[in-house]
Amino acid sequence: MSYASFWKRTAAYLIDGIFCQIITFIVSFVIGFILGVSGHSSMAGTAGTILGIATWIVYFVWAESSAWQATIGKRIFGLKVTDLNGQRISFWRSLGRNVAMIISTLILCIGYLMCFWTEKKQCLHDSLAGCLVIDEKPNEKQGCAVWAIIGFFVLLIGTLVLGILAAIALPQFERALGNMAAKNLEAARKVQNTYYKEHNQYATRWNQLNFVEECNNEESNRCVLANLFTLELEPEGVAAQRENPKFSYRLFRAYDLNDTRRNLVCISKDERVKSFCQRLVERQGVPSRSKTRTHATTVASDEKVWVSQAKTLMNKIQAAQQEYFNAHQDYATSWYQFGMPVTEDADICLTPDQTCARHHKLQAMLGSKEIRIFRINVYENESYELVLPYLAGSTLRCEAEGDVCDRLGF
Numbered sequence: 001m002s003y004a005s006f007w008k009r010t011a012a013y014l015i016d017g018i019f020c021q022i023i024t025f026i027v028s029f030v031i032g033f034i035l036g037v038s039g040h041s042s043m044a045g046t047a048g049t050i051l052g053i054a055t056w057i058v059y060f061v062w063a064e065s066s067a068w069q070a071t072i073g074k075r076i077f078g079l080k081v082t083d084l085n086g087q088r089i090s091f092w093r094s095l096g097r098n099v100a101m102i103i104s105t106l107i108l109c110i111g112y113l114m115c116f117w118t119e120k121k122q123c124l125h126d127s128l129a130g131c132l133v134i135d136e137k138p139n140e141k142q143g144c145a146v147w148a149i150i151g152f153f154v155l156l157i158g159t160l161v162l163g164i165l166a167a168i169a170l171p172q173f174e175r176a177l178g179n180m181a182a183k184n185l186e187a188a189r190k191v192q193n194t195y196y197k198e199h200n201q202y203a204t205r206w207n208q209l210n211f212v213e214e215c216n217n218e219e220s221n222r223c224v225l226a227n228l229f230t231l232e233l234e235p236e237g238v239a240a241q242r243e244n245p246k247f248s249y250r251l252f253r254a255y256d257l258n259d260t261r262r263n264l265v266c267i268s269k270d271e272r273v274k275s276f277c278q279r280l281v282e283r284q285g286v287p288s289r290s291k292t293r294t295h296a297t298t299v300a301s302d303e304k305v306w307v308s309q310a311k312t313l314m315n316k317i318q319a320a321q322q323e324y325f326n327a328h329q330d331y332a333t334s335w336y337q338f339g340m341p342v343t344e345d346a347d348i349c350l351t352p353d354q355t356c357a358r359h360h361k362l363q364a365m366l367g368s369k370e371i372r373i374f375r376i377n378v379y380e381n382e383s384y385e386l387v388l389p390y391l392a393g394s395t396l397r398c399e400a401e402g403d404v405c406d407r408l409g410f
Helices: 006-037 041-065 072-076 091-106 110-116 124-129 143-199 271-284 289-328
Strands: 079-083 131-135 222-225 229-233 237-244 247-254 265-267 362-366 370-375 384-389 397-399
Touching: 006 041, 006 072, 006 079, 006 110, 006 143, 041 091, 072 079, 079 091, 091 110, 091 124, 110 124, 124 131, 143 229, 143 237, 143 247, 143 271, 247 271, 265 271, 289 362, 289 370, 289 384
Parallel strands: none
Antiparallel strands: 079 131, 222 229, 229 237, 237 247, 247 265, 362 370, 370 384, 384 397
């Protein structure tokens, strides 16, 4: 009589696990559907859990006490559960053996490892129930299949564990990165104010400042730090752009200490990132609502300058789109299509593509039926979009959360 090895038993159990999961899913779905239709949907979760556990127990207990003397997984590898004399076990002994597995599990799974050193390769639950697991195909070359199944599940579990660790670590990484970006903005703001005292103007290129080594040789207003975020010198302040496709946001600090945006501003169009922005700003310290409101009139006045520029641009685009439509029976989707000049100044940007570059004050985007302009750096971590349909006579509208549109007179 040959006894089953630990690895064959493990591979068989993994196959049984897949089979049981399928049965459990089907049973839970059917019970949940029945309870839902009958108006007892609140009981579906509890009933599904109980029936799922019962399915596992019935499957193993019944299969190992049946004429097969094995579950599907064990049968594939030629394994059978017997008593100490090699005979078929009863339903109750099979039940006792499977319940005893709880003990094998509770002692840090040492009960399963006992088959490595016991004479008949018995696990703890086998010994307690007076059972053996015999191998009827000891000479067949099944090693590749056994290790393939175990390897697959190890890879699957490893991937799951790495996913969980990544889900824990990535938010912490983004938090640390956000704090680092905020500190760099504050340092750059101080360096700019020092430069202003000496030259009566702010620097427009990083090589004009003595900041960090990565930026000191940059002959433009943009500097990439550690390939993680981009620092940008703007006329009113310094910005940091995080360009991760799944986690994009923009930070801004004004140079002028009298500007309400001297405190950190964080903006993101992604709803998932907005809460991150709020926490990041809170960690850096922001003035209370009562204090910042003292500058509300000035800020709203400044914003109206941007709105005026945007309106002028949007009216030009609307007229150009109407001319293009009259000639082509469709609206243009690229600036070049209707000869709109491409500008690269600090205020408004138009590019050959639909969307304007992020580092400009206003982002202009051609839609299928309307022009949209998105304002980036705004008072108290707010943003807004101006929308003007191409159709003649259409009214310009403002879209935003909060009261920013009201403050701007919309």
